[in-house]
Amino acid sequence: MKVLVTGGAGYLGSTLVPMLLNKGHDVTVYDTLSWGVHSLIHVANDTKLRIIKGDIKDRKHIADEIAYQDAIIHLAAIVGYPACDSNPDFALATNISGTKNIAELKSSNQILIYASTGSCYGAINGICTETTKLNPLSLYGKSKASGEEIVQSVGGISLRLATLFGISTRMRLDLLVNDLTFKAINCKNIELYEGDFRRTFLHVRDAAEAFVFALENEQHMSGKVYNVGDEELNMTKLDVAQIIQKLIPDCTITQIYSKYDKDKRDYEVSYRKINEMGYRHEISIEEGIKEMLKLFPFLSVGESLQYYNI
Structure with missing residues (x-):
C-alpha cells in the first residue's frame, strides 16, 4: 500500500514507520519536523520512504499528499494536557481543524486510522469499554474526543491508546x-x-503494532473505536x-x-474488543x-x- 503517516517523525510515528516499511509499504511521512528529522535517520536509506515537511492545518498542502494514498494513519497532534494548555488555540486548530482537513479530503475508498487516547474517558467509575460515555476533562481530552467524532463520521478507525511508555x-x-x-x-x-x-499502559512498540494490525484488518474494523492495550x-x-x-x-x-x-x-479499561480480534501486547x-x-x-x-x- 501507499501509506501516509501524519506525525511520522514523532514518538509513536518514528516507531511505526520502520514497521510499515518492513511490511513492504510505500510510506510518506508528513510532519512539521518541530522536533527535527533525526528520529528517521535509521530508515533514511529505504527507497520506499518519503519525508514531507508540512502541517495538517495547511489544507492545500495536505490535500496534495492525501490524493494518491491508499491509507492515512493520522498521528499528528498536540499531545498531552500541558502542551495543549500552553497554547489552546494552536492545539484546537491542530487536533480538531487539522483532523477535519484529513477526514474531509480523504476519498471513500481510502483507509483512515486515527490515534485517539484514554484521556477521552476522564474520571469514570467502573471499567471503561468502547461504549462508555466519554467525559474528557482537559482541553487535550476534549480535542481528541472531537477528533474521534470527525473520523467516525467518514468511516475511519479510532484507536484509543493507553498511556504509552518505552x-x-x-x-x-x-x-x-x-x-x-x-x-x-x-x-x-x-x-x-x-x-x-x-x-x-502500553509500550510504544506495541502501540505501533496496533496500527499495523488495524491496517491489515481494516475491513472488519472500519467505522469503529477500539481501546488499545491489555x-x-x-x-x-x-x-x-x-x-x-x-x-x-x-x-x-x-x-x-x-x-x-x-x-x-x-x-x-477493557481491551476485550480488540483482543478478541487477535491483537495482544508483547x-x-x-x-x-x-x-x-x-x-x-x-x-x-x-x-x-x-x-x-x-
Whole structure:
C-alpha cells in the first residue's frame, strides 16, 4: 500500500514507520519536523520512504499528499494536557481543524486510522469499554474526543491508546513511566501524586503494532473505536512506582498531595474488543524500564529537557 503517516517523525510515528516499511509499504511521512528529522535517520536509506515537511492545518498542502494514498494513519497532534494548555488555540486548530482537513479530503475508498487516547474517558467509575460515555476533562481530552467524532463520521478507525511508555528514536520523558524512571535514576527519588489513581499502559512498540494490525484488518474494523492495550497493564501509579523501585532499589518514593492531573485519568479499561480480534501486547512495563536503564544513566538532566512535550 501507499501509506501516509501524519506525525511520522514523532514518538509513536518514528516507531511505526520502520514497521510499515518492513511490511513492504510505500510510506510518506508528513510532519512539521518541530522536533527535527533525526528520529528517521535509521530508515533514511529505504527507497520506499518519503519525508514531507508540512502541517495538517495547511489544507492545500495536505490535500496534495492525501490524493494518491491508499491509507492515512493520522498521528499528528498536540499531545498531552500541558502542551495543549500552553497554547489552546494552536492545539484546537491542530487536533480538531487539522483532523477535519484529513477526514474531509480523504476519498471513500481510502483507509483512515486515527490515534485517539484514554484521556477521552476522564474520571469514570467502573471499567471503561468502547461504549462508555466519554467525559474528557482537559482541553487535550476534549480535542481528541472531537477528533474521534470527525473520523467516525467518514468511516475511519479510532484507536484509543493507553498511556504509552518505552524507548523511541524521538524520545519523550513527559510520559508517566518514562518520567518516573528517569527521575528514579537521576534524582534517586520518585515524587508521586494521586498514587492511587488507576491507569493503563502500553509500550510504544506495541502501540505501533496496533496500527499495523488495524491496517491489515481494516475491513472488519472500519467505522469503529477500539481501546488499545491489555488488562494486564491496568494498574495504579503507585504500582508503577513500586515496579521501578524494585529495579532501582536505591530510589525512594515520596507521595505528594498538592498536585493533580487535569485529565483526572482514574479508570480501568477493557481491551476485550480488540483482543478478541487477535491483537495482544508483547512488552511488559518491567521490560520497558529495563530498556530505559540501558540509556537513561547517560542522559543528563539538561539534555533531557528537550524530551518534554511542553
